Amino acid sequence: MADEKKEKEMLEDVTSGEYKYGFVTDIETDQAPKGLSEDIIRLISHKKNEPEWLLEFRLKAYRHWLTMEEPNWALLHHPPINYQDIIYYSAPKKKKELNSLDEVDPELLDTFNKLGISLEEQKHLAGVAVDAVVDSVSVKTTFKDTLAKHDIIFCSFSEAVRDYPDLVKKYFATVVPYTDNYFAALNAAVFTDGSFCYIPKGVRCPIELSTYFRINAANTGQFERTLLVADEGSYVSYLEGCTAPQRDENQLHAAVVELIAMKDAEIKYSTVQNWYPGDKNGKGGIYNFVTKRGICKGDRAKISWTQVETGSAITWKYPSCILKGDYSVGEFYSVAVTNNYQQADTGTKMIHLGKNTKSTIISKGISAGKSNNSYRGLVRVSKKADNARNFSQCDSLLLGDKCGAHTFPYIKTANPNAIVEHEATTSKISEDQLFYCQQRGIDMEKAIGLIVNGYAKQVLKKLPMEFAVEAQKLLAITLEGSVG
Amino acid sequence: MLLNIKNLHVSIQGKEIIKGLNLSVNKGEIHAIMGPNGTGKSTLAAAITGREGYEITKGEIIYKGQVINDWSPEKRANEGVFMSFQYPIEIPGVSMTNFMRTALNAQREYKKLPPISAGEFLKKMESKKKLVEIHSKLTNRSVNEGFSGGEKKKNEIFQMAMLEPELAILDETDSGLDIDALKVVAKGVNQLKSKENAFIVITHYQRLLDYIVPDFVHVMYNGKIVKSGGKGLALELESQGYEWIKEQFDD
Ligand SMILES: Nc1ncnc2c1ncn2[C@@H]1O[C@H](COP(=O)(O)OP(=O)(O)O)[C@@H](O)[C@H]1O
Ligand SMILES: [Mg+2]
Numbered sequence: 001m002a003d004e005k006k007e008k009e010m011l012e013d014v015t016s017g018e019y020k021y022g023f024v025t026d027i028e029t030d031q032a033p034k035g036l037s038e039d040i041i042r043l044i045s046h047k048k049n050e051p052e053w054l055l056e057f058r059l060k061a062y063r064h065w066l067t068m069e070e071p072n073w074a075l076l077h078h079p080p081i082n083y084q085d086i087i088y089y090s091a092p093k094k095k096k097e098l099n100s101l102d103e104v105d106p107e108l109l110d111t112f113n114k115l116g117i118s119l120e121e122q123k124h125l126a127g128v129a130v131d132a133v134v135d136s137v138s139v140k141t142t143f144k145d146t147l148a149k150h151d152i153i154f155c156s157f158s159e160a161v162r163d164y165p166d167l168v169k170k171y172f173a174t175v176v177p178y179t180d181n182y183f184a185a186l187n188a189a190v191f192t193d194g195s196f197c198y199i200p201k202g203v204r205c206p207i208e209l210s211t212y213f214r215i216n217a218a219n220t221g222q223f224e225r226t227l228l229v230a231d232e233g234s235y236v237s238y239l240e241g242c243t244a245p246q247r248d249e250n251q252l253h254a255a256v257v258e259l260i261a262m263k264d265a266e267i268k269y270s271t272v273q274n275w276y277p278g279d280k281n282g283k284g285g286i287y288n289f290v291t292k293r294g295i296c297k298g299d300r301a302k303i304s305w306t307q308v309e310t311g312s313a314i315t316w317k318y319p320s321c322i323l324k325g326d327y328s329v330g331e332f333y334s335v336a337v338t339n340n341y342q343q344a345d346t347g348t349k350m351i352h353l354g355k356n357t358k359s360t361i362i363s364k365g366i367s368a369g370k371s372n373n374s375y376r377g378l379v380r381v382s383k384k385a386d387n388a389r390n391f392s393q394c395d396s397l398l399l400g401d402k403c404g405a406h407t408f409p410y411i412k413t414a415n416p417n418a419i420v421e422h423e424a425t426t427s428k429i430s431e432d433q434l435f436y437c438q439q440r441g442i443d444m445e446k447a448i449g450l451i452v453n454g455y456a457k458q459v460l461k462k463l464p465m466e467f468a469v470e471a472q473k474l475l476a477i478t479l480e481g482s483v484g
Numbered sequence: 485m486l487l488n489i490k491n492l493h494v495s496i497q498g499k500e501i502i503k504g505l506n507l508s509v510n511k512g513e514i515h516a517i518m519g520p521n522g523t524g525k526s527t528l529a530a531a532i533t534g535r536e537g538y539e540i541t542k543g544e545i546i547y548k549g550q551v552i553n554d555w556s557p558e559k560r561a562n563e564g565v566f567m568s569f570q571y572p573i574e575i576p577g578v579s580m581t582n583f584m585r586t587a588l589n590a591q592r593e594y595k596k597l598p599p600i601s602a603g604e605f606l607k608k609m610e611s612k613k614k615l616v617e618i619h620s621k622l623t624n625r626s627v628n629e630g631f632s633g634g635e636k637k638k639n640e641i642f643q644m645a646m647l648e649p650e651l652a653i654l655d656e657t658d659s660g661l662d663i664d665a666l667k668v669v670a671k672g673v674n675q676l677k678s679k680e681n682a683f684i685v686i687t688h689y690q691r692l693l694d695y696i697v698p699d700f701v702h703v704m705y706n707g708k709i710v711k712s713g714g715k716g717l718a719l720e721l722e723s724q725g726y727e728w729i730k731e732q733f734d735d
Contacts, residue, residue, distance in 0.1 A: 439558075441558050442587055455577055
């Protein structure tokens, strides 16, 4: 039918926006040669002036990684990754330690300006402390003074290893051991930097902690390591946001994030992920294999993951919660958008170990173009977890008829008292909704944006204010007009 | 002339629904279109507003002197064509406020005007809400979500008031309304009515026409306007039903 064809063309047209953040910052870089070996790992460790124990840890992880195989259970397809063709260390050349924003490379500041997230603005207006990670080395940490007043530690991972070795040793790799999975092992072997955060007992962190990651040098795999510890009765909200410049080669990213919430502590971890998704024909783009896990160690602890995933050619990511403390709470709120040839296999694991533990999963998948979007979730209730409760809702929205949406919910309960509820829906944007908007003067592109943002609202509203606005814009850009 | 429809033929999925319809509407006029169910009234409204899938196989729709057969729905809307839907659709998660602001700004962008300021917008919302006696909380809710039938129809009139169209088509806005809601809808129309705009009121019952007094009444049957007259025609239909029309015009 001619009209149907027209509609399809239009949908394609509005869902094919070019990536807007495709620019490259020209900062001199200090790079290791391509490839992975014990020597390269020693070089990384040496470059970072690491203590012996950390080098040993890296080498153990590397040797273990060599015995492992890339996982293939996800609904993802990509050519084999050549791990010897990747540069594992790359750092912007630092002339000296930076004390204020004025000393930051103006080009870098300009990059942030292009993203509309000027450090300056954030610092003055939003009250957000920004730890900008560019090419694996933290360039600048702001708001350190405010944080110091509350004895909050928020610094790059390397600084933490140097300045707080005991804290790092105590918690590092306790939630995600290097044996956990292929990419976690790789990360443990070659991670270059990341963020470390410690909130002391009873402290409510007064500002949103924010890290902007950016992949910059060509052929540089990114292996970030984030460790966040909220001690008893503390609270922290942490924001992670990413964009990357346009590249032709696929870039591998395998980050590890570990969260630890002690008794009565609460961690809110929000992510907006917008790495380069590849072009319209599926060329290029970031391969994003991330391991994120949190543990509610003490009673009444709470961990909440919120993610808006719009970027990357491939997303393999399952932010999870281990609910060990009694009455602890785990939450997962996710919007994953895929367009063109993007593939996302994402979801969560909620592991109920403690009594009266509770988890909530809200997942909204949006697929357009020829993309594939899968929700994969596991809810496990152990024998001892009396009265554990889970509610899961997994919705998929399809734009056009060449994309795919899949849901793989796994439920394993060993406790007869557990209540696990799962709801799932799949829908298409209705023609009636589109016409209703158009009849009010709103063009197709804006209409799709409006409808999709409405669809994702349940998740978007969980984001901190300043992030929510950016996330809405990203949804729009990703579907370009099919998301206004 | 604001709207001039000449020998219009409209097909849905290859099936002809409108079969040679003529209608002209001048500024300042109210036209009522009546007729039995399934006769093509909503199809006519869809054709005028440019809904996809409603193929004009013959004839012309001329609006403000231009043939608009090929115009997109949003262009028609931004040029002042509004429709109050027979079945307003729900858009979950999109607040009425956000929706209205997006619509108003789309119209302003089309007219090369800057976006409306937040203050101005809120003021306008408040005054138009009063006009249709709409509760404040309704505009905080998602578009039509969980609205009662009456609220949905009032909400359509509210949107009409906000967008200030030149040609408003009300498709069975009165169906399912109680007398109070009906009066509110009529009040909205009567206050918006001016020398510069026109209304096409599609209705099944003459009841609404007690409150919105039409200049012309057209009877539509089997895809055509078969009879036109003044307000008296509506009363005639009310007392005699559509049977005599059917008898007269069935082949
Ligand atoms: N989307 C559609 N697909 C197929 N037939 C339709 C569609 N919409 C309306 N029709 C048919 O067109 C005719 C006129 O419908 P409609 O315009 O809704 O009538 P009215 O508004 O006068 O009750 C009916 O026979 C109806 O079945
Ligand atoms: Mg109808």
